[in-house]
Amino acid sequence: MGWKSYEDLDVYQKSYTLALEIHKVSKNFPKEEQYSLTSQLRRSSKSICANIVEGQAKSAKSAAEFF
Numbered sequence: 001m002g003w004k005s006y007e008d009l010d011v012y013q014k015s016y017t018l019a020l021e022i023h024k025v026s027k028n029f030p031k032e033e034q035y036s037l038t039s040q041l042r043r044s045s046k047s048i049c050a051n052i053v054e055g056q057a058k059s060a061k062s063a064a065e066f067f
Contacts, residue, residue: 006056015052019045 006012022045026038 006053009052009056012049012052015045015048019049 019042022041026041029038
């Protein structure tokens, strides 16, 4: 395996950067969007990172069970 952690993956690094950018940009959204569009964008961008971490954890667990 060429990587040891999800943090080594380019896709994780890019998704983390995207989540930070979305959070920063969405601060300027209208207040009436705070609980709808803003919330949905922020949660979905964080979900990308979380799914990568979860997938890596499952992969590591599967590899450990294999050996």
